[in-house]
Amino acid sequence: MALFDQIPDQYLTLARNTRMLFSDRSVGENINNFLNCFDSSTEWVDAPATCRKDYYDTTGSLWQSTTYPDPNYPTPARILFDPDPVKYNRDNWTFVYAQGDWEALTDGFVSQIVPQNLNTNDVLSYQFSYLNINFGSNIEDADDGFFVDLPHFGYYPNGRERWDISDIEGLETQYPSKTIIYWTTSLARSIGTPEGESFNNQMRQYAIANDKILFDVADIESHDPSGQPCYDNRDGVEYCNSANNCENHPNDGQNIAAICQDYTTELEGGHLGVSAGGLRIAKAFWVLMARLNGWTP
Known part of the structure; x- marks a missing residue:
């Protein structure tokens, strides 16, 4: 995220002019919404309140948050940024909401989202949510997970279609300019x-082995602003949001990577209810888009 402030203007221009779609x-x-924080105003204090929310007390089990600026507490540096409606304009970046299990999301991306948006976008992507990796999910299964190439028709007794990594690779072959x-x-x-x-x-191993472009949201979410790893809430430590x-x-x-409490106000979930995590991800996305356009830090 430190690279965000180092992006040269020429690559910011190329990034914001890139027609991009992501689905999630x-x-x-x-x-x-956090991407919108950066082009929402000319002054940080005028950015939406959701862009300026953070914890002010994490010393006990009750973590307390506020919207800054707050006269009672100094504003944390981790939620400060310099918005610019021109520099960080993201009008060419489109979000499409989608939900379902991991196969349905893959089907929807390949069969509907890409064909419907192909002519108006140069970069396309979709993300699996934390609900797709809940206990019992087969997304990582060695026999029928996402990275196992299985036929569409005839493999399963009910003849249902099968969607996996091979379908994404098929898109890349079919549309090499995308x-x-x-x-x-x-x-x-x-x-x-x-x-x-x-x-x-x-996913990380696949991206490295096949020279793919990877946006590692899980890595960002599971490290606090100082770089320390964060683990799941099955830890015997009380957390209260009221x-x-x-x-x-x-x-x-067990220590299993999970979203840092610094980035969410939820007891069990992972929505970005305080600003620090969402801003980090948005900054990282700008870095990614600049690098896609040739920037080498």
């Missing part, structure tokens, strides 16, 4: 799961 569930909607961005998943406080860790590691709303799950002895 509600966390993607959060990301979309760019596909691959994503790791979003994470939640309780998801953090073995399935999610396995899938996200598979006096009467707490979780304190027994420690299961």
